[in-house]
Amino acid sequence: MKFDKIKSFGKGLKDFLILWSTQSLSQLGSAMTSFALTLWLYETTGSALKTAALTICSYAPYVIMSIFAGALTDKFDKKKTMLVCDLLAALCTVTVLVLYLTDNLAVWHLYAINAFSGLMNTVQQPASEVATTLLIPKEQYQRASGLHSMSRSMISVLNPLFATALYGLAGLKLVIAVDLATFAIAFLALLFLIRIPEVPVTQKERMSVLVKEGVAYLKRTPMILTMILFMSGVNLVASAFDAALPGYVIPNPRGGTSMLGIVTAFSGIAMILGSLLVSVLPRPKNRMRVVYVTMLISLSVENFLLAFCRIPWIWCLSQVVGWILVPVMSANYDVIFRSTVPVELQGRVYACRNSLQFFTIPIGMLLGGWMVDSVFEPFMARYETVETLTFLFGSGKGSGAAVVMFVLGVAGTIHCLVWGHRMKQFHYSDR
Known part of the structure; x- marks a missing residue:
């Protein structure tokens, strides 16, 4: 059987x-x-x-x-x-x-x-x-x-x-x-x-009409639009984290370029484990709740662990916590999207999603690097005699990046709580 x-x-x-x-x-x-x-x-x-x-x-x-x-x-x-x-x-x-x-x-x-x-x-x-x-x-x-x-x-x-x-x-x-x-x-x-089934195409419609249809669909489907905007904020925080991570690990006495490679590899390993987890998890009662709860755990725990801990194995653990739930979020997001958006509209709606959801990534990378180099590293150098700051975030080069991790942890937590409250009004279940 x-x-x-x-x-x-x-x-x-x-x-x-x-x-x-x-x-x-x-x-x-x-x-x-x-x-x-x-x-x-x-x-x-x-x-x-x-x-x-x-x-x-x-x-x-x-x-x-x-x-x-x-x-x-x-x-x-x-x-x-x-x-x-x-x-x-x-x-x-x-x-x-x-x-x-x-x-x-x-x-x-x-x-x-x-x-x-x-x-x-x-x-x-x-x-x-x-x-x-x-x-x-x-x-x-x-x-x-x-x-x-x-x-x-x-x-x-x-x-x-x-x-x-x-x-x-x-x-x-x-x-x-x-x-x-x-x-x-x-x-x-x-x-x-491979044979891909055909769907009706509207070859006579102008490009401008097709683009407007994708935007119009998002306007009249607040559940999908809210989910996209939520992930746009998540990408902003996550990309700022990616930009700050080298400045945190490499200057650390226990860090360096090799350690950065190890820490980064743990994010990939965590995602492999998360992908296997998705394949055995039952269907959740509310997929929207899974989307924002998983990101709340990822953005808060990972950033706070890195901000306050200067031990390499904890850095690796933080990567596992931060990334193992990403495939879980992605799977539920994907099911909601594919099940809700009509297949004949999916191309243009996916494209609108890409523009809205991913434009924050280069902004976040620039923001993360700027906060490390121009804001918090100089700040920690200026106030290196303040014992509370050095106790929490360390001293020397890299301590400013630790402060950035803390700021991103706070920002990510607030973002997920605020948008999670808005997403509670939507209940999606395919049971």
């Missing part, structure tokens, strides 16, 4: 499992190339700012153009959209390889290529989300979200390890070669092995 259930589950999700596994493999290859390019750029320029600009160039199109990309997704065939975007992104990678092999690769090339590749991802991502909805039955949404969270977690853990090893072995060309091989596997699998 158990074997029949497993066989039935695999049969019902065959196309999704092929898409998920091959696309995850390709994403791992892309992440490895991105990491290797970061190493190459830093070795070439020696500038952290120029290296960070590489990420901004790839992220800016995602934030700015997402709202229009969703309209394109709903206007055209999902499978063809994914194939074209993947192919153009791969051509960007080939261009980098050719420039590198001919000793013509320059920094501005990477900025331009990353911006174009980011634009392709902006269009491809909503199409992939809609394709996932079309390929899985509603009762399997939570399990599918758990698989997505697990693959993202594995990529975050494995890509720096593999990229560093391959880069050290044969340089950038070997990393790119592996990336292109993973792309070929994913492209051919999507082209020949």
